[in-house]
Amino acid sequence: MSASSPSLLLAARDAAAHQHYPQGALYMVATPIGNMADVSLRALQVLSLVDTVACEDTRHTASLLQAYGLHKPLLALHEHNEVEAAQTVVARLREGQRVAYVSDAGTPGVSDPGARLAAVVTAAALRCVPIPGASSITALLSVAGEAGWDGRFVFAGFLSPKAVERKQQVLQMGADARACVVLEAPHRIEALANELATLGERRLTVGRELTKQFEEVAQIEAGTFPEWLAGESHRTRGEFVLLVHPKAADATQVGAIGASALRTLALLMGELPLKTAVRLSAEITGEPRNALYQAALARREQNGAEEVD
Incomplete structure (x- = not known):
């Protein structure tokens, strides 16, 4: 990865530099969850622009940045110091710095540190910008x-x-x-x-x-x-x-669907694709969608349909 870092960063700049990246903003940057090739060009552009990268583990993040040819000042911010370190981030944002936050893998704040940081930054009336990426x-x-x-x-x-x-x-x-x-x-x-x-x-x-x-x-x-x-x-x-997986509708659920709902379903099936008919029937009648879907399949089978869309 590092051998092609210059060209990768040039590609990131060409693809993502046209967007505005305001100063005094926190960028919540999703990083790869395993495969280093899953980093987004926008994430690389943001990481190349920011003044500081706050991160869950400084050693891990230093290696990550180095793999992409980047070197940035790091600030440790993890579950044990998140509230205190968030104040440091807020102070830097008020100075007009751009700060990125990355967890060890994936999207910060989603079963990872970062949620409290985002809350503190938002409460301070400062901007918090999401940079999406790979998700398990x-x-x-x-x-x-x-x-x-x-x-x-x-x-x-x-x-x-x-x-x-x-x-x-x-x-x-x-x-x-x-x-x-x-x-x-x-x-x-x-x-x-x-x-x-x-x-x-x-x-x-x-x-x-x-x-x-x-x-x-x-x-x-x-x-x-x-x-x-x-x-x-x-x-x-x-x-x-x-x-x-969602619980399958059993025979008792299908049998419990009211006659009015079944009529609605039948009418919609005559005009619309099966899934659309089921969705609208559920919204109109309030009956369980899984049960209506099973009823729709049974009706199609009874009518001799050869395949279900």
Whole structure:
């Protein structure tokens, strides 16, 4: 990466320099979550412009910047000193400096330090500018593949490290029909797998070490998660992002849909694509979208449709 850094920074300047980068602003810069090639040209342009880079780990960030041919003054700002260090950032912003904040990987403030910093800067009536980038969450969602799912999900982040609280959180997750995204570190993944196994047949997409050389994505039933982990010795290593799929509508849910809602669904299916008809039917009638989708599939099958869009 470093051998091509000059040309990379020139490309960043050519692509992103036209945008205005105000002074006295904090730039929340997302960095790669594993693959160094995932850095954005806009992130490189911002990092080349700022006066200071505040960061979760100065040694890690120094190596990151060096890989792209950048050298900047660093300010340590992590979970243990975030409130105090945020005041230093505010003082520098008031002097007209541009300050970037980066966590060790991914987007600051999303299950990483940075949220309190952004709150302090905003409370001081100073500007906070997001610079988006690679995300394990959206990366996993893009390959999860769930027919009929409208894409809505709950982001739970890291569950509690305390066994009793974590068990309660998983119970709540199991009772919720919505999809849920969970993050976990390698030293707690086995404990989490045992808790998620209580969800039985609920579908689970596991992302391990996403964007890195040995990334792995698997779709399994939650009940088999502990066995899947134990199947290969390397599987307990690395960072995890997990999608608990939305709960499938059962026959009782489909049967409970009112006749009026079914008529609405049938009328809309006659004029619109299936997914659009289901979405509008749910909005009009208030019936569960998953149940309406199952009813729509059943109606199509009954009418002899050969494929579902």
